[in-house]
Amino acid sequence: xxxxxxxxxxxxxxxxxxxxxxxxxxxxxxxxxxxxxxxxxxxxxxxxxxxxxxxxxxxxxxxxxxxxxxxxxxxxxxxxxxxxxxxxxxxxxxxxxxxxxxxxxxxxxxxxxxxxxxxxxxxxxxxxxxxxxxxxxxxxxxxxxxxxxxxxxxxxxxxxxxxxxxxxxxxxxxxxxxxxxxxxxxxxxxxxxxxxxxxxxxxxxxxxxxxxxxxxxxxxxxxxxxxxxxxxxxxxxxxxxxxxxxxxxxxxxxxxxxxxxxxxxxxxxxxxxx
Amino acid sequence: xxxxxxxxxxxxxxxxxxxxxxxxxxxxxxxxxxxxxxxxxxxxxxxxxxxxxxxxxxxxxxxxxxxxxxxxxxxxxxxxxxxxxxxxxxxxxxxxxxxxxxxxxxxxxxxxxxxxxxxxxxxxxxxxxxxxxxxxxxxxxxxxxxxxxxxxxxxxxxxxxxxxxx
Numbered sequence: 001x002x003x004x005x006x007x008x009x010x011x012x013x014x015x016x017x018x019x020x021x022x023x024x025x026x027x028x029x030x031x032x033x034x035x036x037x038x039x040x041x042x043x044x045x046x047x048x049x050x051x052x053x054x055x056x057x058x059x060x061x062x063x064x065x066x067x068x069x070x071x072x073x074x075x076x077x078x079x080x081x082x083x084x085x086x087x088x089x090x091x092x093x094x095x096x097x098x099x100x101x102x103x104x105x106x107x108x109x110x111x112x113x114x115x116x117x118x119x120x121x122x123x124x125x126x127x128x129x130x131x132x133x134x135x136x137x138x139x140x141x142x143x144x145x146x147x148x149x150x151x152x153x154x155x156x157x158x159x160x161x162x163x164x165x166x167x168x169x170x171x172x173x174x175x176x177x178x179x180x181x182x183x184x185x186x187x188x189x190x191x192x193x194x195x196x197x198x199x200x201x202x203x204x205x206x207x208x209x210x211x212x213x214x215x216x217x218x219x220x221x222x223x224x225x226x227x228x229x230x231x232x233x234x235x236x237x238x239x240x241x242x243x244x245x246x247x248x249x250x251x252x253x254x255x256x257x258x259x260x261x262x263x264x265x266x267x268x269x270x271x272x273x274x
Numbered sequence: 275x276x277x278x279x280x281x282x283x284x285x286x287x288x289x290x291x292x293x294x295x296x297x298x299x300x301x302x303x304x305x306x307x308x309x310x311x312x313x314x315x316x317x318x319x320x321x322x323x324x325x326x327x328x329x330x331x332x333x334x335x336x337x338x339x340x341x342x343x344x345x346x347x348x349x350x351x352x353x354x355x356x357x358x359x360x361x362x363x364x365x366x367x368x369x370x371x372x373x374x375x376x377x378x379x380x381x382x383x384x385x386x387x388x389x390x391x392x393x394x395x396x397x398x399x400x401x402x403x404x405x406x407x408x409x410x411x412x413x414x415x416x417x418x419x420x421x422x423x424x425x426x427x428x429x430x431x432x433x434x435x436x437x438x439x440x
Contacts, residue, residue, distance in 0.1 A: 014332075014333065014363060014366055014367070015363075017333050017334070018333055018359060018360070018363045021333055021334070021337045021355070021356070021359045022356055022359065022360070024337075024352075025337070025340075025352035025353070025355045025356035025359070026352070026356070027352075028351050028352030028355070029350050029351065029352040029353060029356070029398065029402065031351075032350055032351040032352065033350055033402045038351050041351075042345055042351060045341070045342075045345045046345050048342065048345065049297075049342065049345050049346040052294070052297050052298060052301065052346060053301070055298055056298055056301045056302060056303075060303075128301050128302075128303050129303060129309075130347060130348065131300050131301055131309075131312060131347050132347065132349065133306075133309035133310050133312075133411075134412070135404075137348065166348050173348045181404075203306060203309070265306060
């Protein structure tokens with residue numbers, strides 16, 4: 001046998017090696033968590049994981065392509081017709097919006113308010129979710145190569161989806177608005193009351209409206225939109241709808257539950273706001 | 275078996291490829307209800323390789339793989355590195371016993387190792403004020419990992435033997 005030293009691993013030095021590695025990891029975590037020194041290192045290291053993201057995305061994009069190829073003509077015609085109909089309806093609604101936004105612009109000019117800026121949006125695809133079920137975080141297929149930056153708002157067709165919290169060269173991580181670490185400054189659409197909604201722990205997609213007094217003018221069904229305060233999210237995007245209000249005399253504030261309007265667990269196509 | 279010179283580096287690519295597969299299994303999308311039951315693939319594969327080839331896969335490789343996982347799933351840098359090094363350490367001190375164990379004993383050891391893995395990362399996440407579980411559901415994946423262990427064990431052993439990784 002040529003195995004000499006490696007028949008048994010000397011375990012006396014292993015303890016010291018473990019101790020050293022644990023110490024290095026603790027220092028790394030502390031630096032990462034408290035100071036963000038490692039942003040740059042993480043960014044370059046993420047080149048190494050890009051192939052894994054790409055491979056995990058591959059079956060999804062392949063099956064989408066295959067189902068595109070094998071789509072029947074009838075099906076396409078039907079879909080085309082349905083799409084044309086919704087386009088017509090939306091163009092009809094847009095006509096009114098054009099008029100309203102022009103009027104709005106004139107009014108705010110009269111009030112000497114700043115001009116309303118048109119947002120530029122770019123489409124992105126959801127690639128995967130964070131493997132840890134306790135973090136509400138998803139991966140999208142746009143990165144710094146496409147101009148994505150940290151803190152960028154992400155929408156889907158129905159409302160605010162989340163914000164970019166870490167960027168990689170070709171992918172980036174988006175924290176959902178229902179993550180317990182995430183808060184969104186909002187405004188009640190009906191009367192302009194400002195508040196903050198915060199995500200919750202657990203896997204359900206609900207949010208809580210914080211610090212609302214018993215007498216606040218809110219009712220179930222109120223639509224909440226971003227207020228633009230905090231300068232993270234542009235004003236006016238839908239965030240959620242109040243789904244329940246519980247008045248508990250023992251609590252200083254009302255417990256207000258908010259249902260997000262964005263399809264947080266099913267949207268594939270997202271929009272990045274620039 | 276042709277011995278000596280190339281012996282040490284033989285089949286390194288098999289080990290690396292197996293960890294790439296584990297990483298893919300880690301990020302593979304699952305239905306939301308099954309997310310809690312996702313086995314800790316990386317830790318399982320690590321336990322197998324430490325048990326089979328303790329002179330090649332040890333603490334340092336576990337730590338580096340952990341850093342890779344941290345970047346991959348965008349968790350706190352060093353978190354997975356620490357817990358995987360811990361798992362590798364325990365597996366290194368147990369590997370002679372693990373090899374003699376029956377499958378049931380092995381699976382229960384794996385259950386305890388993965389449970390510790392989960393518990394330590396839970397502690398670290400709590401201390402660092404990251405998102406944590408409001409309940410004990412984070413321990414469920416230790417159970418599913420123990421259930422899937424026979425498959426991992428026989429699969430990787432078959433791979434190792436047929437590709438002569440020593």
